[in-house]
Amino acid sequence: MMSTLNKKLKAWPVWMLMGLLVVALLAVGAGRQSGPLTQEDRIDNVTQRLACPTCDGESVYVSQAPSSQNIRNEVARQVASGQRTDDEIVAFIESSFGGQVLLVPRATGLDALIWVLPIAVLVCCTAGLALTFRRWKREQGGQASDADRALVAQLLELDTDPTDSL
Numbered sequence: 001m002m003s004t005l006n007k008k009l010k011a012w013p014v015w016m017l018m019g020l021l022v023v024a025l026l027a028v029g030a031g032r033q034s035g036p037l038t039q040e041d042r043i044d045n046v047t048q049r050l051a052c053p054t055c056d057g058e059s060v061y062v063s064q065a066p067s068s069q070n071i072r073n074e075v076a077r078q079v080a081s082g083q084r085t086d087d088e089i090v091a092f093i094e095s096s097f098g099g100q101v102l103l104v105p106r107a108t109g110l111d112a113l114i115w116v117l118p119i120a121v122l123v124c125c126t127a128g129l130a131l132t133f134r135r136w137k138r139e140q141g142g143q144a145s146d147a148d149r150a151l152v153a154q155l156l157e158l159d160t161d162p163t164d165s166l
Contacts, residue, residue: 042079046086047072050093051103059103071097 037045044061050071052063060068060075071093078089094101144152 039076039079042086043072043076046075046079046089046093049090049103050075051101053097053101071101 047061048059050060052058052060052065052068054065054067055063060071074093075089078084078092084092090102
């Protein structure tokens with residue numbers, strides 16, 4: 001019993017290290033650029049981040065609404081001028097139309113809290129349940145109480161053979 005516990009205690013740092021390594025590699029892989037972007041690539045990237053102001057749930061990139069076409073034309077003008085970065089272009093469009101034009105909310109302030117809070121609550125609830133179940137198991141010691149044994153014995157006495165009723 002003690003040997004199994006020692007093996008489990010020695011194994012968790014290895015799994016933790018492997019998990020951190022996977023997260024780090026995914027972060028590096030997701031953040032890498034494939035090379036310089038053409039003007040058309042930049043326009044596509046920016047318009048995919050913007051929501052159509054008149055459509056429901058469509059990006060400016062996909063939508064054929066006149067308002068989306070106007071936004072695409074504005075993005076194309078700003079990319080062609082070369083004076084603003086993609087983030088600055090998105091900020092300019094956002095200032096013109098408001099925060100509802102962003103398909104993905106900003107990763108700062110209240111927007112970030114709204115995305116992170118449900119995950120944090122889920123993790124805390126899961127950890128709380130795990131600790132509670134562990135405490136209950138420790139308190140019971142894995143043994144049935146006398147009341148539990150008496151209840152099982154009583155039910156076994158009442159139980160008849162199911163084939164008797166046939």
